[in-house]
């Protein structure tokens with residue numbers, strides 16, 4: 020018997036990544052500025068219909084490239100009914116071939132993680148669960164407006180493990196108003212006791228327009244101390260190392276071999292498609308994004324058939340913005356792509372490979388950014404190590420200062 024190997028895709032021979040945005044949350048957390056909403060549950064069913072149409076649309080327009088990863092993010096994907104996630108997965112499978120080892124991640128809130136939920140998700144092909152724990156301290160969880168307790172978060176992890184999830188990420192936040200170093204050490208230690216394969220540790224950003232920012236501005240909560248945040252990051256670095264995790268990106272740690280394949284595609288500035296309200300895509304030297312409003316997204320979706328756009332010839336960007344899912348699109352010029360490749364690549368602890376950069380752009384980073392690189396090396400913020408360009412220990416927590424030099 021012979022097996023046929025699918026022909027290589029002419030535009031995306033190495034495949035692409037898919038991000039699926041779910042814009043629903045049971046309640047809006049006061050620190051969150053993502054494109055998510057509470058109180059629009061009546062849109063869930065029509066949103067799934069629209070999303071299915073968008074997935075089919077891109078499958079046809081892109082000529083069905085292979086998916087290396089799928090990431091259900093949001094919002095709260097675990098707030099969808101299993102049947103709704105199944106309808107989306109069915110559309111994805113019908114529109115795109117999946118890589119043999121495709122990583123399929125679903126973000127979930129601890130309160131949604133039940134035995135029935137886990138059984139459904141595993142049967143739908145999810146092989147990575149990302150749990151938004153955020154803190155393992157009830158007073159901090161309350162301030163963050165989270166609906167779960169620390170005990171519920173622990174139970175969610177234990178339940179996931181016993182249900183057969185073998186690739187679990189935990190999100191935790193530090194640098195919170197009123198959070199002490201001792202609280203952070205205990206939260207992280209408690210998370211490590213649960214032995215997830217991956218941890219994303221984020222320093223809180225006070226986003227403009229959020230209630231948490233307003234509370235801090237008004238003085239009802241203290242401003243987080245940046246020196247304390249740096250100490251918390253330093254503690255994380257040593258605790259994670261002591262527990263055997265590899266620090267592979269500024270905010271991400273994994274047991275060996277369990278890094279996030281999906282996020283690596285972003286950091287390597289690879290091609291990805293985003294579907295759902297507000298989702299961004301970067302493909303073929305073009306960046307495009309869906310309309311932000313779930314209502315508008317749903318209203319427009321009835322006209323989404325690949326044939327309507329393919330008949331125009333080429334990629335009908337204007338039409339896709341007028342009637343299709345897009346809110347806009349722009350060409351990524353060479354200079355922007357180089358700068359973004361630098362910034363994203365430097366996020367990785369192993370550093371940016373100058374040779375890979377040269378293969379992609381025809382020039383080495385020092386030929387494009389010689390002055391910036393030399394100055395950053397003199398300032399102790401960048402180093403050359405093993406042929407790679409890397410952030411230094413001193414600049415890991417100050418990486419934005421480095422990145423700004425490439426994004427003029």
Ligand code: SF4
Nearest residue numbers: 044047048051093094
């Ligand atoms: S659950 Fe997540 S996405 Fe939803 S509001 Fe809270 S932080 Fe934002």
